[in-house]
Amino acid sequence: MGAVAWTWVLVAASFALYLGVSVYARGRNASQYYVAERPVSPVAQGMATASDWISAASFMSMAGLMAFSGRDGSAYLMGWTGGYVLLAVLVAPYLRKYGKYTVPQFVGERYYSRRARVVALLCAIAISFTYVAAQMRGVGLVLARFLGISVQAGVLWGMAVVFLYAVMGGMRGITSTQVAQYLVLVVAFLVPAVLMSVALTGQPVPAVGFGSPLSEGGAASLGVPPGRMLLDVVNQLGAELGFRPYTSGWRPRVDVLMVTLTLMAGTAGLPHILVRFFTVPKIRDARATVGWALLFIAVLYTTAPALAAFTRVTFLHAVQGTSYAEAPQWFREWEATGLVAWTDRNGDGRMQLSGREDANEVAVDQDILVLAAPEIARLPAWVVGLVAAAALAAALSTAAGLLLVIASAISHDLAKSIFTPNLLARNEIRLARLSMGAAVVAAGYVAAHPPGLIAETVALAFGFAASSFFPALVAGIFWKRANREGAIAGMLAGLGFTAACITWFKLLRPDLDSQAHWWLGISPEGIGALGMALNFAVTIAVSLLTAPPPPEVQEMVASLRYPGSGRRPAGPAARG
Amino acid sequence: MTREQQVAYWKHNLLYVVAVLAAWLAVSCGAAVLLADSLDAVRMGGFPLGFWFAEQGAIVAFVVLVAAYVKLMNALDHRHGVFEDD
Numbered sequence A: 001m002g003a004v005a006w007t008w009v010l011v012a013a014s015f016a017l018y019l020g021v022s023v024y025a026r027g028r029n030a031s032q033y034y035v036a037e038r039p040v041s042p043v044a045q046g047m048a049t050a051s052d053w054i055s056a057a058s059f060m061s062m063a064g065l066m067a068f069s070g071r072d073g074s075a076y077l078m079g080w081t082g083g084y085v086l087l088a089v090l091v092a093p094y095l096r097k098y099g100k101y102t103v104p105q106f107v108g109e110r111y112y113s114r115r116a117r118v119v120a121l122l123c124a125i126a127i128s129f130t131y132v133a134a135q136m137r138g139v140g141l142v143l144a145r146f147l148g149i150s151v152q153a154g155v156l157w158g159m160a161v162v163f164l165y166a167v168m169g170g171m172r173g174i175t176s177t178q179v180a181q182y183l184v185l186v187v188a189f190l191v192p193a194v195l196m197s198v199a200l201t202g203q204p205v206p207a208v209g210f211g212s213p214l215s216e217g218g219a220a221s222l223g224v225p226p227g228r229m230l231l232d233v234v235n236q237l238g239a240e241l242g243f244r245p246y247t248s249g250w251r252p253r254v255d256v257l258m259v260t261l262t263l264m265a266g267t268a269g270l271p272h273i274l275v276r277f278f279t280v281p282k283i284r285d286a287r288a289t290v291g292w293a294l295l296f297i298a299v300l301y302t303t304a305p306a307l308a309a310f311t312r313v314t315f316l317h318a319v320q321g322t323s324y325a326e327a328p329q330w331f332r333e334w335e336a337t338g339l340v341a342w343t344d345r346n347g348d349g350r351m352q353l354s355g356r357e358d359a360n361e362v363a364v365d366q367d368i369l370v371l372a373a374p375e376i377a378r379l380p381a382w383v384v385g386l387v388a389a390a391a392l393a394a395a396l397s398t399a400a401g402l403l404l405v406i407a408s409a410i411s412h413d414l415a416k417s418i419f420t421p422n423l424l425a426r427n428e429i430r431l432a433r434l435s436m437g438a439a440v441v442a443a444g445y446v447a448a449h450p451p452g453l454i455a456e457t458v459a460l461a462f463g464f465a466a467s468s469f470f471p472a473l474v475a476g477i478f479w480k481r482a483n484r485e486g487a488i489a490g491m492l493a494g495l496g497f498t499a500a501c502i503t504w505f506k507l508l509r510p511d512l513d514s515q516a517h518w519w520l521g522i523s524p525e526g527i528g529a530l531g532m533a534l535n536f537a538v539t540i541a542v543s544l545l546t547a548p549p550p551p552e553v554q555e556m557v558a559s560l561r562y563p564g565s566g567r568r569p570a571g572p573a574a575r576g
Numbered sequence B: 001m002t003r004e005q006q007v008a009y010w011k012h013n014l015l016y017v018v019a020v021l022a023a024w025l026a027v028s029c030g031a032a033v034l035l036a037d038s039l040d041a042v043r044m045g046g047f048p049l050g051f052w053f054a055e056q057g058a059i060v061a062f063v064v065l066v067a068a069y070v071k072l073m074n075a076l077d078h079r080h081g082v083f084e085d086d
Helices: A003-030 A042-053 A056-094 A103-110 A114-147 A151-167 A175-201 A216-222 A230-240 A253-267 A271-279 A283-319 A329-337 A366-376 A381-419 A425-448 A454-478 A484-508 A527-545 A551-560 B003-034 B036-040 B049-079
Strands: A340-342 A362-364
Touching (some): A003 A114, A003 A175, A003 A381, A042 A271, A042 A283, A042 A381, A056 A114, A056 A253, A056 A271, A056 A283, A056 A366, A056 A381, A056 A454, A056 B049, A103 A114, A103 A271, A103 A381, A103 A454, A114 A151, A114 A329, A114 A381, A151 A381, A175 A283, A175 A366, A175 A381, A216 A283, A230 A283, A253 A454, A253 A527, A271 A283, A271 A454, A283 A366, A283 B049, A329 A340, A329 A366, A362 A366, A454 A484, A454 A551, B003 B049, B036 B049
Antiparallel strands (some): A340 A362
């Protein structure tokens, strides 16, 4: 069976698995209908969080980005794991006991203000929309390759698939299905990494193989003398072609720092992850859940750079100097999607890779590398199918979940709860579907003309989260004096500044999106950290200049901080 | 918990938070970015050390930091008699 056939078999199999698990889990709970649902252990909750976390960005794009950027990609590795430390000590433990709340509702409660809730809703929509657009790109890529169509057509089909999946409820929220998904994702990611690690270095653990010498067979397959370290060979093969060394980066240190900080702060400010911690009854379980989630995520994140290096070196060797007429099958098939291209700049009919723009003949969309890796490494067809099925599942489930967040923010929060309380239930549902449809179409448009790679687009969403929610939540928990004027001003300042930068460089003047023009030398992916600082500064200044929060609110903040006493207090009704 | 106990509890929590964040900063911004060049001179197996920190070491450190925080806070909860039992 070819790769395409295997893909469809495994997609069907994985969805059948999720469906089966969810039916089984629901059946068990039904028998406990009159009993509170059995509490989920932090281990399971952590695994479910990890599966939510691993979207198209972590699964597909990150390793591809690292394969081409080398060390600079570590900003993503550290950003998306280090953020869990912030989550554990600054945010997650304090949200429990708020039950069915969403982050905007929590903000509205903490800052005793309907306006704060509306601002928070706008922030949540901005974050979720950007995130969805990135996932749509992922869905489009997989469909393009396996339906043999262009990526734009793939995105178009993807819109329909995502919408249907979301409307069917996306099978979200059931811990057992998410545990199953985590296992599928990790296995699908590890299989090619392990096989390539063994082929190149003889080491089964990819993270170890990453720092090992090449095996005899590995060296032979790359046409280099035996006994040298993998990373040295990666550096050398690249250097021969005019690429910078893989183990050093090109981005200015300041920017790498800023991107890392943005991703970390954003992690602790993502509404669709934070919402999980509202329903954890015990403060100690919330902390433990974050720890377990990080551990499960680390399994993938320590493997990703290894996979990136293996793929890079295999790709360089397979493509460099090969005559176009004899290009490997995977090259041709990816060419059909428009994501890989060859221009014969020196007229010799052979494919030439180079670190110099003007000499490089092969253009590759870095997002495809994880999908293509098993093919490049000539692994069996079922491995190709497994990776594709897992990538699709990751992108679909995240996209569906985020669309539901957007739809409910618009129809339930903005419309029903705030602006039009007399909205009939069936109209609320219609509005939800309409918002979901509009969001999917808009996200699809962005996915067809992306502001960057999937990981880079997701980084923009993190920038919004870092500059809006993170400061509002941290100030809200750790500083009783933080009041509604401060929070509203802070969120608007942070989000406004970040959105201005991102809109300027990604939407209005993408021709200027380069180091020479960046504001203060910071890329749009890293500007969120500056927006966060701005938010904090404005929140503090404005809070001190205006009236302190009422005593009930200060009491509420105090009660968040201690175990056991976290019975949700009767908060003040939201006052405009 | 009495008022006094609450104040003591929160003080200890803040101490732990600051300690964890200091370590977190040292690893992520320090070892992996700002000091990376000097660290790169040292080799660890096939890795330049700064590179290893950025790609693997930092992640390991983060896991350890969160685990440490969880343990410290559980101990604090016990000391103040507020450990949440099942």
